[in-house]
Amino acid sequence: MTTKSIRRRLRDRISLSPSAGAALWVIVASGTLTVMAGAILGPVVNQIQSGLGVSQSLAGLIITTHGLFIVLTSPIAGVLIDRYGPRKPYILGLIVYAVAGGAGLVVTSFPVLLVTRAALGVAVAFVYTGVTVLIYNLYEGRRKDRAMGLRASANSVGASVWPLVGGILGTLSWQVPFGVYLIGLPLGVLAFLFVPEPAMASTSSETDESSSSLGALVDVITGTPLLVFVYLLYFLANVLLYSIIVFYPGVLATFGIESSFQISLYLSAMGVAGGVSAALYDRVRQRFSYGQLARIALVLWTIGFAIVPIAESPLVAILPVVLFGLGQGLVFPTAMLWVEELVPPDRKGQFSSYIAMFGYVGQFLSPVLFGPVAAGFGVAAVFGVAAGVVATLLVGTTVWYLA
Structure with missing residues (x-):
């Protein structure tokens, strides 16, 4: 048996270990949160409108504001992840996601709720790009294809499931669906425990200065x-x-x-x-x-x-x-x-x-x-x-x- 084949078998065992498997599923579960950010509230827009006493268009901003801030924040998230690695920004994004998203459980002021939705968009930007780079750097070859495929699969299924969850919880109150965002907290804890910091490509000072x-x-x-x-x-x-x-x-x-x-x-x-x-x-x-x-x-x-x-x-x-x-x-x-x-x-x-x-x-x-x-x-x-x-x-x- 050659040295190369031995290294390959060792790598296969490591990648199939329980902790590695846990890391993959935490990453995949985190990925579907980016879809949930807007989908969970789609069925309760009309209830939000009546609950907050605002117009239909203003209620719609609760659904769309986070998307604007994802667009604005994503380039910043990408640069920071290149500089400091994906793990810490990703975990921080999960925590902010939970706090900002879950704030809707108690916030009854439209302007304040809009601010929390902006913060949610910032969090999604870090989670989205963090998950992508983690998959890039933690997996190789077919395992990378599998990890990215599972992420996309979870997103597709989530796009179908989350609106149903939001609709069911919305029968209780327009605020109850916001509680689902709190799932970011246990995922943040699991990410801290199981998701390692991958090795990053070294950057020269010249590259750092020109990255933006x-x-x-x-x-x-x-x-x-x-x-x-x-x-x-x-x-x-x-x-x-x-x-x-x-x-x-x-x-x-x-x-x-x-x-x-x-x-x-x-x-x-x-x-x-x-x-x-x-x-x-x-x-x-x-x-x-x-x-x-x-x-x-x-x-x-x-x-x-x-x-x-x-x-x-x-x-x-x-x-x-x-x-x-x-x-x-x-x-x-x-x-x-x-x-x-x-x-x-x-x-x-x-x-x-x-x-x-x-x-x-x-x-x-x-x-x-x-x-x-x-x-x-x-x-x-x-x-x-x-x-x-x-x-x-x-x-x-x-x-x-x-x-």
Whole structure:
């Protein structure tokens, strides 16, 4: 037996030890909190409005404010994680997440609650990027693919489960769902006990000084144009995700499906499909490159969205959300792992933080981009346009790949 094979077996045993397994599941569980941040309160927006005595638009800010602060804070989180390592910022993010999110249990002032939601966004930025860099640096090869796939799977399933939890708890009071955020505290304790500080790439003083330089950022992006495509792919995935969340209920209404429970079943089918493909990501990754996985997802999305304008029954209307979910489960871990492959080792935090930025900006802009289409041509046209956009990107990337 060679020395190399001995090292590999030892590494396998270490990675399968109970403490290593606990670390993985703590990281995966922490990852789904970023989805829960807004999803848990979606079903109780109307109750928040009446409970606080504010308008519908102001009540909506309780759902969206944290997303704005994730976008604003993520680059800062990335730089700090590169400088100090991911573990401490990640654990601190979990604690702030619990305190800021759980504050809604006792806060009854709209301005104060809005401040806590801003703090929640800051916490999510640190947890999101911290989880990403921890997976980058704690795992290698197929185990890294598996860890990132499990994270994406947990997020997809969480997107289906958390609204249901929020709706059930909301029957007690509009404030009770805020108590779920307190799960960040025990996760912070478990992270402190089981998640190690990974080895970080050494940085020279020159790199440290230029880490926040716009010129240095431009150098990396211009030297690696593929990186722009990866960010845009993640942006598109989130734009399309929220096009379904916002506009697909209108499509279902044409089939007489209007109850919130029935609509939730369709959205849950999307989450389950994404959870399945993401959970199998490490196996799929063994057979396909990142570029091939991206194109597979684009094919699934093109077919799925093209079905919407011609769907004639509620049963057929399930296919688009399932096909999108399958593609989403491939794109999310692919984008995160692809970024790591393309950027300097000592700047993983900075460049992975932009993934969160592009994702949340995409979610915000989705109704802005597709709203005029829905208003002018109907909700089904939204998905016809989406199919055209995705198909164009698919053809462009295929030609680029073959050139």
